[in-house]
Amino acid sequence: MLTVVILFLCFAILLYFLLGGADFGAGIIELFTSDRNKNRTRRTSYQAIGPIWEANHMWLIIAVVILFVGFPNIYTQLSISLHIPILIMLMGIIARGTAFSFRNYDAIKGERTQNLYNHIFVYSSFITPLFLGIVAGSAISGQINVQATTFMDAYVYDWFNLFSIAVGLFTVALCGFLAAIYLIGESIAEKDVKRFILKAKVLNILAFVCGGLVFLAAEIENVHLARWIFGNPISLTAVILASISLVLLWITVNKGKRFIARLFAAFQVSMILLSVGYRHYPNFVLIKGGANLSLLTDHATDKTITTLGTALLLGSLLILPSLFYLYYSFKDRNREED
Template sequence: METFLGLDYPTLWFLVVGALFSGYGILDGFDLGAGAMHLFIKGDQNRRIALNAVGPVWDGNEVWLVIGGGTLFAGFPVFYATLFSAMYIPFMLFIMFIILRAISIEFRSKEEMKWWRTMWDVSYSISSGMIAFLLGVVLGNVLKGFPLDSNYEAIEPNLLMFLNPFSILVGLTSLALMMMHGAIYLTLKTEGKLFDKVVKMLEKCMIGFIIMFGILSVFTLIFQPHLAERFKDHPTLFFLPLIAILGIANIPRLARKQKYMQAFVFSSLTFSLLLILVAVQLYPNLLIAPNDPNNSITIYNAAASQKGLGLMLTIAAIGTPLVLAYTFIVYRVFWGKVKLDEHSY
C-alpha cells in the first residue's frame, strides 16, 4: 500500500475529508446558528441587519459542503453509498431545508408586506435550525452505527431508523453549538441596541450548549461505551477531550470580557476539536456494524483505488489553498459591522 509522510493513502484521505467537513462546520455553522435564532430578533430593521450579516458569505460557506461531499464520494464510495441509502430520509430533508433556506434569504426583502417578510423569516429560521439538527442526527448515526450485511448494506432499514435517542441528542447538541457560534458571530457584525440584544442571547446560547454537551457526554459514556474504548486503550489520548473541555470553558470567559473575536476563534476550535474526537473514536472505521464487526465499513474496504486516491490527493493539494484564499478574500472584503443600503437583503 502506497504511503506519503508515513501515512497510507486511505488514512490521508480520511484526514482530508475530516478537515473539509471541519471547515464546513466552522463556516456554515455560524450562519446556520444565526438563522436558527432569527425569530428571536424583533423588528424588521434588526432582522435585515442579522440577515445581511450572513448574506455575503452563506453561499460561499456551502462550497465546503459540496467539496466535502465530493471528496467523501471520491475517496470512500462504499461508505458514501451505504450511508446515503440508509439515511435517505434525513438527507432528503436536509436538501429540502437547504433549498428553503436559500429562497428565504433571497425572497425575504423583495416585497414590503409584513406577512410576506414574516413568512420568509419563519422559513429561514426553521430551515436553518433543521439543517443544523439533521447534520447532528446523521453524525450521531455514524457514531452509533447500524446493522450491516456482508455487502455493506443496511439490514432492514426503516423510515425512522435515524431517529434514536443518541442521534437526537447529537442533533440537539449540534444545533446548540451552532446557535452559540452564530450568536458570537453576530456580536462582531452588529452594534447599538441590536448588539445588546445579541449579547443577552449569546449568554443563553452558551448555557444551552454547555448543558447539552454535558448531557450528551454522560449519555455517551453510559449507552455508547464503544466510543470510549480508544481512550481506554490509549490513555495518552485523554488530552484531546481535556483540551476540548478547556476550550469550551474558555468561550464564556472571553465573552464576559467582551473579547468576542477571541471567543469566535475558540468556538471555531470547538468544532475542530469535537470532530477530531469523532475521528479518533471511529478510526479506522467509517461505519460500525454492531451486529457483526466483520461487516463494519473501514477506510480500507471502502476506499477507492490507490492510484485514484493518489491522484485526488494531488488535486486536493492544489485546490485547497485556492479555496482558502477565496474564503479569506471574501471575509476580508465584507469584514466589519453591517451597514444597510439599497443593495442589502
C-alpha cells in the same frame, strides 16, 4: 496521497460545521428572538453572512465529492441507509437558502411574503443542523443494519433512535452558540452586544444539557461514547482543552475581545469533534454487529486516490485565496457602509 485526501475530508467537515453551522445558528437565534428584536437580529445576521452564506456550503460539497470519488463504499452505505435524514437535510438547505435570498432581495417586499420567507428561513435553520447531527450520530451509533429485511429496520431505525436524535439536538445547540458568539463581534450597538451575550450564555447551557443527553442516550443505546472519550488520552486531552477554551472564551467576551472569543469558540468545537472522531478513526461508519467501513481500507483504487488528491491540492491553491478575498471584500464593504 490517501492521507492527503483524508485530511481534506476532515478539514472540509470541520469548516462546514464552524462556518455553515454558524450560519444555521443565525436562523436558530432568530427563531427564539422576541418580535420586537427580530428586525435588529435580521440586520445583524445579514451583515454577518450576507451573500457569503452560500460559499460555506462549498465545504459540504467538497466532503460529498471526496466520499463519492474516494470512498464509494462509504458513500453508498450512507446514501442508502440514511437517505431519509440526508434528504430532509438537503431540502432544509435548499429551503433556507431560497428564503434567505427572497426575503433580502425580493423586489416587492410585502408583509405576507416576508412572513412566509422568515418562517421558512428560521425553521429550516433549525431542521437542517438537527438532521445533520442525526446523520453524524447515526454513522457512529453502530445502528446501521446492512442485513435488514424490513423497511423500518433498513431505513428508519438506523437513524431514528435516542442517540442520533440527541446528537442532532446537541448540534442545533452548538450551532446556535457559535452563531451567538460570532454575532457579538458583528454588533455595533451595546444593547445588541448584551443581547447576544445573553443568548450565547443560554445556548451554552443548552449545549451542556444536550451533551449530557447524548451521553445518557449512548448508555441506553449501548454506544460506547464515554469509553471513547474518557478512555483515550488524546480524546481526554481534547475534552480538557475544550473546557479550558470555554473558560477563556467567556473571559475574553467580558473583556470585549470579540475576535479572540471567536477563535476560542472555533477551537472548542474543533476539540469536541476531535474527542469523538479520534477514538474510532479510521472507521467512518460503524455497522450493527461490530463491522465498520474504514477510510484506510474502503477507498477507491490507488490511481483514483492519487488523481483526487492532486485535484484537491491544485484546487485549494485557487479556492482558498478566492474564498479569503470574498470574506475580506464583504467585511470591508460592511465597514464602509457602517
